Amino acid sequence: MSYKPGVNLVTDKTALRARLRDRRRRLGAEVPGAAARAAALLPLERLPPFAAFSGYFPLGTELDPRPLMLRLAENGATPSLPVAVSRDEALEFRLWDPRDGLEPDSFGIPSPPAWADAVVPDLVIAPVLGFDRLGHRLGQGAGHYDRTLANLRAARPVFVIGLAYSGQEVDRLPVEPHDQRLDAILTETGYIEVG
Ligand SMILES: Nc1nc2c(c(=O)[nH]1)N(C=O)[C@@H](CNc1ccc(C(=O)N[C@@H](CCC(=O)O)C(=O)O)cc1)CN2
Numbered sequence: 001m002s003y004k005p006g007v008n009l010v011t012d013k014t015a016l017r018a019r020l021r022d023r024r025r026r027l028g029a030e031v032p033g034a035a036a037r038a039a040a041l042l043p044l045e046r047l048p049p050f051a052a053f054s055g056y057f058p059l060g061t062e063l064d065p066r067p068l069m070l071r072l073a074e075n076g077a078t079p080s081l082p083v084a085v086s087r088d089e090a091l092e093f094r095l096w097d098p099r100d101g102l103e104p105d106s107f108g109i110p111s112p113p114a115w116a117d118a119v120v121p122d123l124v125i126a127p128v129l130g131f132d133r134l135g136h137r138l139g140q141g142a143g144h145y146d147r148t149l150a151n152l153r154a155a156r157p158v159f160v161i162g163l164a165y166s167g168q169e170v171d172r173l174p175v176e177p178h179d180q181r182l183d184a185i186l187t188e189t190g191y192i193e194v195g
C-alpha cells in the first residue's frame, strides 16, 4: 500500500486506519501460527538491557503478543499490561500475574486490577495497525501510545518494539509531530531494526 499525501494528515490517517483494519482482519485468518513465529524470531541479544516490559491483551485480530511475553518473562523480565484510564490520558502499566484475573479498563480491554503494582517498563511491545520501515506507527487513533511513550522517554530510555503481521507494512505513513517512533518491528517473518 502506498501513501499519497493528501490535504489533511488526520483524515488521511482515518482512511488508512479503515483499510488497515480490514487488512489485519484478513491477515488474522490467513497467517496462522504468526504469533509463535514472531516470538521465536526476537533476537534477545540485540536488545538493550531491560528489567520490565509491557505487552498487551490482544483485541480482535491484533497479533497475539502472549507467546512473546512468555518468552520475555521466562528470560527474567517483569511482565506488565497497559491500562487505559480514559480516552485522553496516558496509559498506566500494571504488573501482570497470570494467576490474577483481569478487569475491563475504560475501553473494555482486560487489564490488571487497580490494586496490581504499577510498573515502569523499559521495553514496550506496542500493538500496531500499520507501520513503515522508518519506524512510524499507526495505532487506534486515541493517541494513547504517543502520549505514554513521550512521557516514558522524557524520564529515561525505553525501547519500543511494534508487533505486527508483516502484511501490515505500508510504504510510508503520514507523520504528525506528536507521533512516537518505534525502535524496531517484529513480525512473523523477521525483526526489523530502525536506524
Ligand atoms: N490490545 C490493545 N490494548 C490496548 C491498546 C491497543 O491498541 N490494543 N491501546 C492502544 O492505544 C490502548 C487502548 N486504547 C484504545 C483506543 C481506541 C480503541 C478503539 O477505538 N477501538 C475501535 C475498534 C478497533 C477495531 O475494530 O480494531 C473502536 O472501539 O471503535 C481501542 C483501544 C491500551 N490497550
Ligand SMILES: Nc1ncnc2c1ncn2[C@@H]1O[C@H](COP(=O)(O)OP(=O)(O)OP(=O)(O)O)[C@@H](O)[C@H]1O
Pocket (backbone or CB within 6 Å): 013, 137, 138, 139, 140, 141, 142, 143, 144, 145, 146, 147, 150, 176, 178, 179
Ligand atoms: N503527547 C501528546 N499530547 C497530547 N495529545 C497527543 C499526544 N500524542 C497524541 N496526541 C493526540 O492524540 C490523537 C491521536 O493521535 P494519533 O492519530 O497519532 O494516534 P495513534 O498513534 O494512531 O494511536 P495510539 O497512540 O492510540 O495507538 C491526536 O489528536 C493527537 O493530538
